Amino acid sequence: MAIVLAVDLRGGDHGPKPIVEGIKRFLSETDDVEVLAYGLKGDAPYAEGVHRLFFRECSEEITANEKPTMAVRTKKNSTLVKAVEAVKAGEAYGVVSPGSTGAVLTAGYLLLGRIKGVKRPMLAVPMPTLTGEPFVFGDLGANADVRADFFPGFAILGRVYYEAMLSKENPSVYLLNIGEEEEKGKQVVKEARELLESYDWFGGYVEPHQVWEGGYEVVITDGFSGNVFLKTAEGVSHLVTGVLKEEIIKGGFLTKLGAFLLKGVLGKMKTRFDYKTYGGAPFLGVKGLVMKMHGRSDEVAVYSAMKVMYRLAKADIVGRIEEKIASGGE
């Protein structure tokens, strides 16, 4: 039986066209998937004549500047709400949207609800390391304020995601902190550590500069620190390449020749840090697979996000989370 995936064509920075292009590319490589694409009236022609792509017309969209809760509650016929409702109705296994993080999380949370036993769903993503083995990192910002008792749930969600995404069993979980000693860090982190100590798979604290070395499979933190971590990493990698570019422009002929010869290497480096490689971040712990992709997503990013969603659907990530949460993380 075909896997059905829903895609919200609206809410992205570049409109529906690159999204449909990404879907087409993805569909051309798979034969057991159907895609439901939720767009506005004028978007229909993009999707026309594509095998296994079904266009669903909606009458409104949620834009980046709207207050999420209000928008999701009042715009019942928006592309985002309709796409998430397809998951709720069992028509689609999962949904991906380029809309604002707030709107996507709110729609997932309000329309699908939490999986029983999950205190707070979290947003997670794989991050690159020096060894090439990614680590799973969350929460990326769904929970700016946290309690210590949220953390065992975050850990279990991260573990299931790691297993489904990277096909490796029994990953260890580390708690992000600003020192390795027990007495270091803020109160909520120390309390979370105490709660996590009872699990075999808990590996202790890890610091933000260590995670890139590889070997830390799953790293969890509160949504505020997680978002600071993600955006700092993004900012610094841009800064480093920006400064490099600037120095090359200022340089003489030999510097420019050197840059030309290194073009392939610099390109490869970019790929390794590019969010497009994974395309999207799942909102783990709600009753259905909900993924947020970057607002700037282009064809490649959408294609990658679809591949990730396909993989997570095949692994039945929602069912796995239900099982693991029910068994208390064992």
Add this chain to the structure above:
Amino acid sequence: MAIVLAVDLRGGDHGPKPIVEGIKRFLSETDDVEVLAYGLKGDAPYAEGVHRLFFRECSEEITANEKPTMAVRTKKNSTLVKAVEAVKAGEAYGVVSPGSTGAVLTAGYLLLGRIKGVKRPMLAVPMPTLTGEPFVFGDLGANADVRADFFPGFAILGRVYYEAMLSKENPSVYLLNIGEEEEKGKQVVKEARELLESYDWFGGYVEPHQVWEGGYEVVITDGFSGNVFLKTAEGVSHLVTGVLKEEIIKGGFLTKLGAFLLKGVLGKMKTRFDYKTYGGAPFLGVKGLVMKMHGRSDEVAVYSAMKVMYRLAKADIVGRIEEKIASGGE
């Protein structure tokens, strides 16, 4: 009258030798400074025969693995405690140590106490940007748990440091957050924003990926997020250069030639991100100038830290903080 600065020769990863070398280099460029160097008996020969360098023998040292409060309280004759006491006694204007952050902050806090009106001292440092203009960033980790009413104090400390360090008046202060809209972020940040709104120089929220663009003079946050920010930036810049190096090693002759031609540029890039450029971070808000330098500090880093301390001493940063705090930040 000469400015007197105290230096703790112990607690660093490479022993006292590179520290004394850094002091010598600094002294050779100034003629109105005297340095008091606190070391163990065997360290005396390094400092011998250097003009304006006075060796002070101590009988013990505080090592990296000791609990800070216990160590500072019981090791009364350690190099760190003696060096900080020189500031307390008015013998030296400031002190710099390569010891553990915990030990240096504890010694500063317990032995010197807070400046009247400062709720919590903070650790701050200048960070690089794409434009070349640095921004002042704190708290780097002195206050893992915070209350909203600490933030106006952090802002004033950051402003005074910016003015003394960069010789520019009236910088704006921004509050680190994970979104720009008022309703974004964690509770304590929203409350801090409300308190900061009453100051002319408050510029609002800034996100961790934006600060590198330049134009944000002073950026403040809680010590946990600040330490995550600092260590993520450090980790990612190592990761990017590590991956670049790895790709060059894997590459063929032309790639290696390209790397050779870009050597100067890559070196310049390293300098721009190197902590050695500023050498040390002051612990602002205690009654005296206390600076922490990196445990891995080599001659160049020590030299830079001495220059920063000299500059802050000349600007009488402690007196300026007292004034600004007394006048409520106006």
